[in-house]
Amino acid sequence: MLILTRRPGESLYLGDTIKLKILSVQGKQIKIGLDVPEDMTVYREEVYLKIKEQNRQALEISQQDLLAAAALWQKKEQKK
C-alpha cells in the first residue's frame, strides 16, 4: 500500500480524474472531499463488504430451501 502524509487543505490526484482532498482532522475523524467523474460511484467499505456478503448468501441458497421459502410465502399470502 502506498502511504502518503497530507495536511488539511492538501489534495491528492488519483490519475487525472479523481481528486481527493483532506478537509479537516478532528480527533479520530478525517473529513475527505472527493471530486470524481460523474458516473463514478463511491461507497463506504463496510457497506460494500456487507452487500458482497449478502450477494454470496443469495447465491448459496440450495434449490430445496429456495422452493421451500417460495412455498412458505405463497401459503402466507393465501391466508390473508
Next chain:
Amino acid sequence: MTRLGEREIRADSIIYFPRGLVGLEDKREFSLLPIREGDSPFLLLQCTTDPGLGLLVADPYSFLDDYDVKIENPERKVLKVENIRQLAVLVTVTIPQDKPEDTTLNLQGPIVINTEAKIGLQVPQTEAGYPTHFHPIGA
C-alpha cells in the same frame, strides 16, 4: 442450463449489468427467472454466461409498502434513466440452510433495473438506515 435446471432464456430478456454485482464485477449478463409458476415474489437472477451462478431475489414491495430506494446521479447515468417508471427494484434474499422460515430480505443493496433499456445496477443504500436482514416471514 440454470440453477433451476434447463430453462430457455430469450435473448431479449437478458439484462446487462455494466458493473456486474458487488463482489461479482465480472458477471455482466443476467436474466430473471420465476422460481415457481404463479404469483411468487421470488425470482432467480440467473447469470446467462455461468449456469451455476444464480442469486435469489425478491420484489420488496410484496413485503413492504414503504421501501424507498435512493438513486444518486452517477447511478442514474449508468442506468440511463429517463423516467422513474422505467425502473424496477429487487432485493437479494438470504435463507439460512434448512430454515426457510428465517428468510430475510437484504434491504441495503437493492438491484435496480431499467426495464426498457435492460440495464441493471446494484445500488448500495448508504444513508437510509435499512436493515441488512429484514424478516418478511413470520413477522
